[in-house]
Amino acid sequence: MQDYVIGIDIGGTMIKGALFGSDGALVEKRSEETRVDRGRDAVLQNLIALIKSLLTAKGQMLSIGIGVAGVLDPPKEVLLQSPNIKPLEQAPLKKLLNEALQLPVFLENDANAAALGEKWAGAGRELDNFLLITLGTGIGGGFILHGDLWAGENGKAGEIGHMVVATDGILCACGKRGCLEAYSSATAIKRMAQDAVQSGACSSLKNLSRGDFSTIDAEMVHQAALQGDAISIDIFKQMARYLAIGISNVNNLLDIHNFIIGGAASNALEVFRSFLLEEVARQVYAISQSKIKITASQLGNEAGIYGAAYLALKSVKPPDR
């Protein structure tokens, strides 16, 4: 008889979940809006209903893994801080879900869960050491070291987005200046593109946005770059330059070679990969130059549910590799 686990990814907009066989096969997938506006009880009821709808009687349910966008306490029981899921802040999530579901529940930060997902079933399957970097509205990340998650002493490791790459640089959403996130996120790409067209640069973004520059986003800049728009290509060159500094700093610090790019802006990796590799080669020791590999996430926005399922599985039994 097959064993099963459930992997859940709680984000600010959607709760996603899936039932997995212990062999890693995804059996069934569901999602719901998070609806943070309805408050804690409603969010929790939604979450519990979604999990229950995934339970199966075909085999033994082992456990449930949950990735959540925010900072957990070190024993991974309480969500301490979560700007995008405010109603769940300070909620004793592990205890509440244990009681409601009568199954073992394991929590992890969402970027860490995504790194575990890529390790289990994605671009990191064959790698002992890598950093997953998610380029979205913000920039997040998760480390796999020695084949396992390195979550740090508070479980918040991997915050490459808030690495300062330019002293007294651009103001970041976090309140600091010069963070990588302010230079290389989807938000930064959008800002650079809007600034360029507003200051009169000649770019096909003007047509693509039909003159409404507020509709320009990272994906539109990606499309324009694919069509050869010089302004858009230059924007990717700029973001890649700072991302290369971040990646090189990690290589100089930890001497790891593999970097997996996830998040919305990873779609555009083929546009900026060569800029990235060129700049990285300038920034790292000779011995690392030819070894650094930058690849796209294979699981995309499902990395989190895979990783949560893997966490659930390896927390109750040795994982199938």
Next chain:
Amino acid sequence: MQDYVIGIDIGGTMIKGALFGSDGALVEKRSEETRVDRGRDAVLQNLIALIKSLLTAKGQMLSIGIGVAGVLDPPKEVLLQSPNIKPLEQAPLKKLLNEALQLPVFLENDANAAALGEKWAGAGRELDNFLLITLGTGIGGGFILHGDLWAGENGKAGEIGHMVVATDGILCACGKRGCLEAYSSATAIKRMAQDAVQSGACSSLKNLSRGDFSTIDAEMVHQAALQGDAISIDIFKQMARYLAIGISNVNNLLDIHNFIIGGAASNALEVFRSFLLEEVARQVYAISQSKIKITASQLGNEAGIYGAAYLALKSVKPPDR
């Protein structure tokens, strides 16, 4: 009967070594000039003679650990690159010493060895995770993660000195711009001080150097700062600001809390620690602010020989903790 190991530290100027009991007690210490000018054979003969002079017949000699300033190949057998010990570059050190000494020999990068030393017998004894940062002519470092050395895929992890903290910043000795080493090393302190007095700043460094500004070094700036010299205190404030960015970047990436400062400039830690902690608190997540601890190395320039001895010991038997 007691077991013994030998720990060796090969630097560009001196070869230092000591005989240790397997309980960690230092029994005897010796040193020799490296004399790189005499070429490979002479350097090796010196090294072997120093090791032989430390051998003891009072108990079993287990093994020899060697920390060396340079990049080793991944199996830690050949010294690939070593700007300060050029004659040993490409030497198959492990094989040569095995044959000459008929004892197991284990090699490690010198900064990594120093981190192991602090873990075994110094400021890191009680810590599972820390970064040792050596502030000398350059800036180096070594990570202890999960209680053990994290040397990375090429054994060259810990290079916080070549983390870029300022895009297009000051030129570093490595050829890149904006490296931490260009802002916070003993060399940077010296440069800032010489620039300040040469441009006419009123500072007690003028008297301390008796007007010969070329004699100003980091230790002189330290002494002037202790005497209340505002220019010197401001220089430490500057170097601490960039060092804080480096430390904060490591905290944001790896979520570790403990940083041990070694190297010549660590003497001045009490002068700049408060500036450092203040700036770090501004740069890291709230959850880490009160947890970050910055302490001075306890073993100073003996950390390397302790670490090399520990490497020798743990490579042949489980270490006494």
